[in-house]
Amino acid sequence: MPSQSLRLRGKKSHRLNDEVRFIRSWLEKPLSMGAVTPSSRILARTMARYVEPSVAGPIIELGPGTGPVTEALVQAGVEPSRLVLVEFNPAFCKILRARYPDATLVQGDAYSLRRLLETLLLQPAAAVVSGLPLVTKPIRMRLRLIRDAFDLMLPGAPFVQFTYSVASPLPRRLGGFSVEASERIWMNIPPARVWVYRKT
Numbered sequence: 557m558p559s560q561s562l563r564l565r566g567k568k569s570h571r572l573n574d575e576v577r578f579i580r581s582w583l584e585k586p587l588s589m590g591a592v593t594p595s596s597r598i599l600a601r602t603m604a605r606y607v608e609p610s611v612a613g614p615i616i617e618l619g620p621g622t623g624p625v626t627e628a629l630v631q632a633g634v635e636p637s638r639l640v641l642v643e644f645n646p647a648f649c650k651i652l653r654a655r656y657p658d659a660t661l662v663q664g665d666a667y668s669l670r671r672l673l674e675t676l677l678l679q680p681a682a683a684v685v686s687g688l689p690l691v692t693k694p695i696r697m698r699l700r701l702i703r704d705a706f707d708l709m710l711p712g713a714p715f716v717q718f719t720y721s722v723a724s725p726l727p728r729r730l731g732g733f734s735v736e737a738s739e740r741i742w743m744n745i746p747p748a749r750v751w752v753y754r755k756t
């Protein structure tokens with residue numbers, strides 16, 4: 557059995573490799589990456605805190621990247637087999653497939669959520685957790701995404717989104733959903749906030 561220091565070293569090199577892959581992808585496609593580095597553990601844990609593992613149903617993650625939020629969800633008690641990961645970067649899909657073999661991985665465009673998932677889900681989702689860089693898309697696309705997500709979820713289920721921008725990526729004036737926000741998370745590059753939307 558590996559010693560604790562070996563395991564720690566393994567985790568650190570894992571994280572370093574992820575950061576290198578992330579920066580490479582950001583250099584290739586800065587707008588669709590929306591970040592230069594994977595989310596910090598504290599941001600990932602804050603996202604996971606809004607998901608209640610005891611509520612039945614799949615948990616959809618949009619834009620999981622190298623999987624820091626996925627890991628936080630699993631650590632919070634979510635069975636990997638309940639996860640539906642939607643990621644369009646093939647290199648990240650390869651990593652996710654190796655790390656979460658029991659999760660359902662969908663390689664595709666999260667903005668076509670309805671088409672991707674409506675026949676795949678056997679029951680309504682308990683939550684949608686998103687790392688997509690929403691603010692790089694026009695408002696009408698963001699709105700269509702959240703409406704499609706609400707249609708796939710249980711009533712009142714959370715759509716959890718992080719963003720680096722100060723304002724909510726889904727303006728309150730659009731209506732039809734409640735809005736909740738976390739404190740600003742300074743231990744992340746750059747600092748971020750988690751927003752939670754529920755259909756009203």
Ligand SMILES: C[S@@+](CC[C@H](N)C(=O)[O-])C[C@H]1O[C@@H](n2cnc3c(N)ncnc32)[C@H](O)[C@@H]1O
Nearest residue numbers: 588591594595619620621643644645665666687
């Ligand atoms: C800001 S990164 C977040 C990655 C990870 N969730 C994290 O917190 O470190 C955005 C991720 O969304 C993915 N992505 C961007 N647009 C997408 C789309 N339309 N469909 C699926 N994935 C997308 C990117 O490939 C990247 O993995």
